[in-house]
Amino acid sequence: MIRGIKGIKDIIPDEMPKWSVVERMAHALAHAFGFHEIRIPVFERTDLFVHSIGGSTDIVEKEMYTFPDKDGTSLTLRPEGTAGVVRAFIERGLKTYEASRKLYYIGPMFRHERPQAGRLRQFHQFGVEYVGTSDPSADVEVVTLLWRYFSALQLPGLSLELNSLGVLADRQAYKKDLVSFLKTKSDLLCGNCRRRLDVNPLRALDCKVPTCHEATNDAPFLTDFLSASSKEHFDRVLQGLQALAISYSLNPRLVRGLDYYSMTTFEVSCSALGAQNAIGGGGRYDGLFETLGGVPTPAVGFAIGLERVILALPESALPAPDPWVFVAAFGEKGRAAGNTLIDSLRSNHMKADTDYHASTLKTLLRSADRLNAPYVVIIGDDEVANNHVILRNMATKEQQIHPLDTASSAISERLGFRKHVET
RNA sequence: GUGGGUGUAGCUCAGUUGGUUAGAGCGCCGGAUUGUGGAUCCGGAGGUCGCGGGUUCAAUUCCCGUCACUCACCCCA
Numbered sequence: 001m002i003r004g005i006k007g008i009k010d011i012i013p014d015e016m017p018k019w020s021v022v023e024r025m026a027h028a029l030a031h032a033f034g035f036h037e038i039r040i041p042v043f044e045r046t047d048l049f050v051h052s053i054g055g056s057t058d059i060v061e062k063e064m065y066t067f068p069d070k071d072g073t074s075l076t077l078r079p080e081g082t083a084g085v086v087r088a089f090i091e092r093g094l095k096t097y098e099a100s101r102k103l104y105y106i107g108p109m110f111r112h113e114r115p116q117a118g119r120l121r122q123f124h125q126f127g128v129e130y131v132g133t134s135d136p137s138a139d140v141e142v143v144t145l146l147w148r149y150f151s152a153l154q155l156p157g158l159s160l161e162l163n164s165l166g167v168l169a170d171r172q173a174y175k176k177d178l179v180s181f182l183k184t185k186s187d188l189l190c191g192n193c194r195r196r197l198d199v200n201p202l203r204a205l206d207c208k209v210p211t212c213h214e215a216t217n218d219a220p221f222l223t224d225f226l227s228a229s230s231k232e233h234f235d236r237v238l239q240g241l242q243a244l245a246i247s248y249s250l251n252p253r254l255v256r257g258l259d260y261y262s263m264t265t266f267e268v269s270c271s272a273l274g275a276q277n278a279i280g281g282g283g284r285y286d287g288l289f290e291t292l293g294g295v296p297t298p299a300v301g302f303a304i305g306l307e308r309v310i311l312a313l314p315e316s317a318l319p320a321p322d323p324w325v326f327v328a329a330f331g332e333k334g335r336a337a338g339n340t341l342i343d344s345l346r347s348n349h350m351k352a353d354t355d356y357h358a359s360t361l362k363t364l365l366r367s368a369d370r371l372n373a374p375y376v377v378i379i380g381d382d383e384v385a386n387n388h389v390i391l392r393n394m395a396t397k398e399q400q401i402h403p404l405d406t407a408s409s410a411i412s413e414r415l416g417f418r419k420h421v422e423t
Numbered sequence: 424g425u426g427g428g429u430g431u432a433g434c435u436c437a438g439u440u441g442g443u444u445a446g447a448g449c450g451c452c453g454g455a456u457u458g459u460g461g462a463u464c465c466g467g468a469g470g471u472c473g474c475g476g477g478u479u480c481a482a483u484u485c486c487c488g489u490c491a492c493u494c495a496c497c498c499c500a
């Protein structure tokens with residue numbers, strides 16, 4: 001037997017109702033906020049990710065699925081979506097299209113990590129990118145969409161944290177100060193943090209090793225190093241969120257794992273999730289376009305892990321299943337009439353199905369019961385002889401007779417009408 | 424990459440201090456007066472006990488290895 005790949009899951013039909021809800025809500029809210037869908041390739045040149053995400057990040061250092069093309073070009077399965085969107089934006093000249101200011105995507109991402117609860121090697125993200133404005137209102141809008149999306153799906157135990165990384169000059173001044181501080185505490189730091197003291201000292205701030213946490217207790221805050229304009233930008237973002245009654249907390253330790261972030265960063269965690277509790281996050285990346293060879297263009301976006309959303313999704317977020325009829329047709333004439341009726345119901349956009357394995361009324365009803373059919377149409381030789389069918393409500397056991405020639409439209413109308421009333 | 428846990432029926436799991444035909448619940452199939460489902464009762468199908476090797480008269484059970492799944496570290500969504 002040939003097995004699937006570790007950390008790469010099939011999404012089986014049983015799980016699809018949740019996926020449908022989660023994806024439909026993403027499309028619906030993204031559209032409501034004026035974002036337009038973009039579909040970008042699942043693999044790109046490796047350089048794209050190295051230059052955007054950053055060579056010293058974990059993603060690039062050890063988590064990418066990289067392989068040579070036939071001509072030797074190094075290609076990589078996308079570990080995230082922003083790099084590809086920005087590449088497409090620059091390469092295709094999307095700047096000239098009004099719709100391209102606000103983009104969103106849904107699709108699979110790939111990272112070679114050890115799988116665990118809420119972490120897979122192929123996982124799916126819903127992300128948005130608001131391109132071309134540095135107005136703090138854009139930051140607010142993106143965070144608002146993120147928050148409204150989770151609220152609409154009724155996810156429990158959410159908390160939103162924000163931080164500002166400032167502009168590059170702010171961070172450089174801060175890094176200098178932080179490194180000299182950390183060096184005084186280096187005996188407390190874990191090996192990992194000590195190693196990246198020079199390349200990525202900010203990471204020590206959100207290291208979970210207790211001694212590191214202790215060591216960084218009195219560390220200087222990046223917030224204190226923000227320039228006046230950075231600070232003003234961040235304040236306006238926070239005011240915007242307050243005005244919309246979106247509650248958040250400030251986390252000066254919030255450091256994101258991708259190098260391209262600047263200014264506003266944010267993350268939503270979900271207490272219903274377990275160890276991998278980051279369900280969505282993002283921030284501003286004003287320098288990325290330039291890094292990738294485009295004209296300097298400010299932008300802000302987020303990415304949401306859909307598997308994690310599904311793990312936290314309550315049953316109440318699922319819509320009631322559509323009404324449908326199971327056609328219980330038996331006997332020679334009954335089955336023939338049943339097949340015609342099924343086709344006619346389907347032509348009326350009424351979901352109709354049967355079970356050819358069952359041949360008696362008893363087994364047909366049992367099958368209908370197992371399939372959770374709310375209604376069953378009974379049609380045997382007797383019904384055909386009498387020119388009618390029986391419509392049975394499985395929950396109430398109530399049965400009514402419909403003339404055979406108008407049964408399809410009568411049933412479609414009746415159950416279709418119910419559908420509109422219920423939803 | 425590192426650590427822990429677990430691999431026995433379709434699913435959830437017992438069990439064998441090494442010993443003949445390996446169990447339960449759920450599910451599935453059939454039946455319990457002929458054309459009315461779920462409940463109950465009766466019957467039935469279904470397992471190389473993850474894989475490989477070792478010890479032994481004998482291994483599903485003990486030992487070693489290996490693979491898979493899983494949780495956690497790390498990191499992120």
